[in-house]
Amino acid sequence: MHAWKNPEVPQVVGSAPILELFNTATGNLQATAPADAATADASMYVCGITPYDATHMGHASTYVTFDLVHRTWLDSGRSVAYSQNITDVDDPLLERANANGVDWRDLAEEQVQLFRDDMEALNVIPPQNYIGAVESIQWLVPVVEELLEADLAYRVPAGADGVEGDIYFDTYAAQNDAWKLGSVSNYDRETMLGFFAERGGDPQRTGKRDALDPLLWRAARDGEPSWDGGKLGTGRPGWHIECSVIARKTLPAPFTVQGGGSDLIFPHHEFSAAHAAASDQHELAQTYVHTGMVGLDGEKMSKSLGNLVLVSKLRAAGVEPVTIRAVLLSQHYRTDWFWTDELLATAQGRVAAWRERLKVASEQEATELLNSIRTHMANDLDAPAALNAIDQWAAKPSANLGDGAQLLRDGIDALLGLKL
Numbered sequence: 001m002h003a004w005k006n007p008e009v010p011q012v013v014g015s016a017p018i019l020e021l022f023n024t025a026t027g028n029l030q031a032t033a034p035a036d037a038a039t040a041d042a043s044m045y046v047c048g049i050t051p052y053d054a055t056h057m058g059h060a061s062t063y064v065t066f067d068l069v070h071r072t073w074l075d076s077g078r079s080v081a082y083s084q085n086i087t088d089v090d091d092p093l094l095e096r097a098n099a100n101g102v103d104w105r106d107l108a109e110e111q112v113q114l115f116r117d118d119m120e121a122l123n124v125i126p127p128q129n130y131i132g133a134v135e136s137i138q139w140l141v142p143v144v145e146e147l148l149e150a151d152l153a154y155r156v157p158a159g160a161d162g163v164e165g166d167i168y169f170d171t172y173a174a175q176n177d178a179w180k181l182g183s184v185s186n187y188d189r190e191t192m193l194g195f196f197a198e199r200g201g202d203p204q205r206t207g208k209r210d211a212l213d214p215l216l217w218r219a220a221r222d223g224e225p226s227w228d229g230g231k232l233g234t235g236r237p238g239w240h241i242e243c244s245v246i247a248r249k250t251l252p253a254p255f256t257v258q259g260g261g262s263d264l265i266f267p268h269h270e271f272s273a274a275h276a277a278a279s280d281q282h283e284l285a286q287t288y289v290h291t292g293m294v295g296l297d298g299e300k301m302s303k304s305l306g307n308l309v310l311v312s313k314l315r316a317a318g319v320e321p322v323t324i325r326a327v328l329l330s331q332h333y334r335t336d337w338f339w340t341d342e343l344l345a346t347a348q349g350r351v352a353a354w355r356e357r358l359k360v361a362s363e364q365e366a367t368e369l370l371n372s373i374r375t376h377m378a379n380d381l382d383a384p385a386a387l388n389a390i391d392q393w394a395a396k397p398s399a400n401l402g403d404g405a406q407l408l409r410d411g412i413d414a415l416l417g418l419k420l
């Protein structure tokens with residue numbers, strides 16, 4: 001599928017130190033390049049949207065976070081391979097399409113287009129590989145066929161609806177040197193069971209070898225879309241195998257960063273990694289990076305709850321995208337936070353002050369501020385500290401002479417994606 005327009009990213013003299021990111025799997029900060037290969041190629045997979053409702057601030061925050069990873073790597077002179085999926089066939093999408101009386105394909109297409117427009121407005125660099133679940137079925141079928149042959153996947157007997165042929169992953173049989181249950185999330189079984197039930201899993205399904213075993217292939221049901229799955233029979237793919245296969249088909253193994261919101265740590269990223277290890281005996285990614293949840297009025301912002309602040313609505317109301325981006329950068333990516341109108345007003349004031357101050361800057365202050373921004377960003381993407389550094393600079397009286405303004409404007413754009 002096509003993604004969206006590539007923004008111009010200015011090239012700026014100098015470069016950032018090696019980016020360190022917090023790895024959920026190890027619980028530590030981790031360098032995203034070896035010390036002796038700071039400009040090595042980098043690769044990233046970020047879990048994309050399920051397109052049944054418009055982009056809200058939670059999504060925007062997550063994709064802007066990984067855009068900062070992307071920009072920091074580019075600034076270090078690294079070439080970046082970036083893939084993102086679209087979960088364009090899944091239960092919530094089909095349910096919403098049914099409820100609205102529209103074709104699920106039309107709903108998905110419309111929402112994906114809205115997402116593209118929002119990402120472009122927010123100055124997010126697109127992935128080179130933007131791939132829908134439906135497009136990935138041809139890759140996924142042989143992978144699940146092999147898992148079946150290896151007895152790492154199995155068919156369960158018909159459930160209450162009498163449909164035969166659902167295929168599950170044998171979690172415990174699949175453990176090997178590259179992956180064990182908990183390798184990514186480090187959760188205990190109790191916690192896993194809770195999240196599994198909450199986030200699309202079916203611990204109660206009878207006939208599974210273990211309650212946590214995730215679905216790989218769902219046999220065709222009346223009224224649901226389905227595809228020819230070769231030896232799997234007709235049906236549609238499970239969720240974790242979708243991302244696992246798209247990532248492995250389009251990126252090196254293991255790739256540098258697996259990204260998404262913290263709601264994806266378990267079961268999604270745990271099992272995406274498990275499927276890769278079961279098929280290929282290698283780790284899926286070197287670093288698992290998760291963003292905090294953005295909420296509104298005391299609750300996680302979510303399509304299912306409906307408490308949404310939409311990027312498209314704010315844009316339509318005349319809010320400048322650069323201001324929205326400045327709000328997102330004002331919160332550290334790993335914290336959970338709540339969207340408020342005050343945050344938006346503060347960001348508006350900051351952007352105005354930065355623009356005013358950017359009329360004149362000496363080369364020295366530009367270089368100093370850029371160094372400071374680079375240092376903060378390399379330290380687990382400390383964007384709030386980078387913005388504070390810009391505030392401090394903006395509060396100082398401007399030098400009367402200087403030709404640093406363009407350098408600074410370019411640097412703030414290249415590193416933070418803020419076009420001032």
Ligand code: 5CA
Pocket residue numbers: 047048049050051057058059061062085086087243259260261262263264291292293294295300301302
């Ligand atoms: N299609 C799957 C991933 S394969 C999915 O989770 N789709 S989503 O539309 O629900 O979310 C898209 C991305 O936004 C995911 O990375 C998710 O973790 C993130 N996300 C969803 N809600 C929030 C939120 N309230 N705050 C921060 N990030 C969020």
Ligand code: ZN
Pocket residue numbers: 046047048085243268
């Ligand atoms: Zn995913």
